[in-house]
Amino acid sequence: MTTFQAYRIHKNEDDVEGQIEELSLKDLPKSDVLIEVHYSSVNYKDGIIGQPDNNMVREYPIIPGIDLAGVVVKSQDKRFQKGDRVIATSYEIGVNHYGGFSQYANIPADWVVPLPDGLTLEESMIYGTAGFTAGLSIHRLEQNGLTADQGPVLVTGASGGVGSMAVAMLAKRGYNVEASTGSEEHTEYLKRLGAEKVISREEVSGEQLKPLRSERWAAAVDPVGGEQLASVLSQLEYNGGAAVSGLTGGTNIPTQVYPFILRGISLIGIDSVNLPMETRKKVWHRLANDLKTKEFFDDMKVVISLEDVPHRLEQILAGETRGRTIVKFDR
Numbered sequence: 001m002t003t004f005q006a007y008r009i010h011k012n013e014d015d016v017e018g019q020i021e022e023l024s025l026k027d028l029p030k031s032d033v034l035i036e037v038h039y040s041s042v043n044y045k046d047g048i049i050g051q052p053d054n055n056m057v058r059e060y061p062i063i064p065g066i067d068l069a070g071v072v073v074k075s076q077d078k079r080f081q082k083g084d085r086v087i088a089t090s091y092e093i094g095v096n097h098y099g100g101f102s103q104y105a106n107i108p109a110d111w112v113v114p115l116p117d118g119l120t121l122e123e124s125m126i127y128g129t130a131g132f133t134a135g136l137s138i139h140r141l142e143q144n145g146l147t148a149d150q151g152p153v154l155v156t157g158a159s160g161g162v163g164s165m166a167v168a169m170l171a172k173r174g175y176n177v178e179a180s181t182g183s184e185e186h187t188e189y190l191k192r193l194g195a196e197k198v199i200s201r202e203e204v205s206g207e208q209l210k211p212l213r214s215e216r217w218a219a220a221v222d223p224v225g226g227e228q229l230a231s232v233l234s235q236l237e238y239n240g241g242a243a244v245s246g247l248t249g250g251t252n253i254p255t256q257v258y259p260f261i262l263r264g265i266s267l268i269g270i271d272s273v274n275l276p277m278e279t280r281k282k283v284w285h286r287l288a289n290d291l292k293t294k295e296f297f298d299d300m301k302v303v304i305s306l307e308d309v310p311h312r313l314e315q316i317l318a319g320e321t322r323g324r325t326i327v328k329f330d331r
């Protein structure tokens with residue numbers, strides 16, 4: 001019986017505790033595709049899963065890690081064969097189905113994506129859910145009519161995983177990118193990724209929240225939400241759009257109807273969890289082609305081992321990380 005290591009979280013009364021454990025394949029949930037995991041990544045959502053008051057996990061124990069990439073060991077589904085290189089992100093992975101912080105994972109075939117040509121397994125996890133969300137945000141904004149000649153595009157929370165990926169992808173596509181961050185020390189990093197201008201979150205919000213302010217950005221990629229999003233909406237140009245994917249700034253948006261009916265702006269919700277597979281594959285194809293930002297991967301990534309995961313989860317919740325954290329499994 002194959003044994004392997006995984007980071008697993010248990011619930012004890014009102015508290016939760018995670019630790020590195022040695023498991024066997026029989027400890028994994030029964031499913032269609034057994035994957036030898038080569039890489040995973042650390043996301044803000046993974047940090048939340050380790051908190052006792054989260055409302056996402058229905059049953060413990062759980063192996064977190066909403067992203068994973070590896071090689072198929074065994075498949076009960078004809079779409080996948082032994083040796084196939086694959087990606088699995090989102091759905092219930094790492095939340096209510098054992099996830100990527102494990103040397104092996106058993107995943108439903110409907111949740112598995114073949115690794116597209118043009119990407120390595122490591123590169124797919126440099127993207128992970130954060131990069132995929134950034135790519136989906138750009139994809140949806142361009143479906144909404146956005147083109148590079150319309151004016152600057154704002155990226156909020158720009159030093160985080162979604163934000164930094166969005167900055168690099170937009171710059172590659174020829175957009176004039178303005179990056180907003182609460183961390184001045186990341187200014188040079190964001191300029192290296194392609195930001196034409198780096199501004200503070202205070203500049204985005206302004207001194208007073210107003211339903212309409214001067215038109216400033218053609219569009220916005222916003223993984224932050226909250227009151228700052230309301231301020232962004234008030235400053236979008238006519239027919240502009242904001243692609244919204246996060247809530248680190250809060251869940252309430254104190255806005256009014258005026259930006260929507262007087263400037264015709266669009267508030268575009270970005271959901272990478274239950275996105276239909278057809279669109280999911282299209283976005284992964286773009287990440288391997290016109291959105292690929294390989295020249296910045298080394299600057300964006302920090303590579304850690306499974307043993308480093310607990311500490312990194314603490315850091316990401318405290319806002320002490322930038323870019324993308326990759327978990328590499330030794331073979």
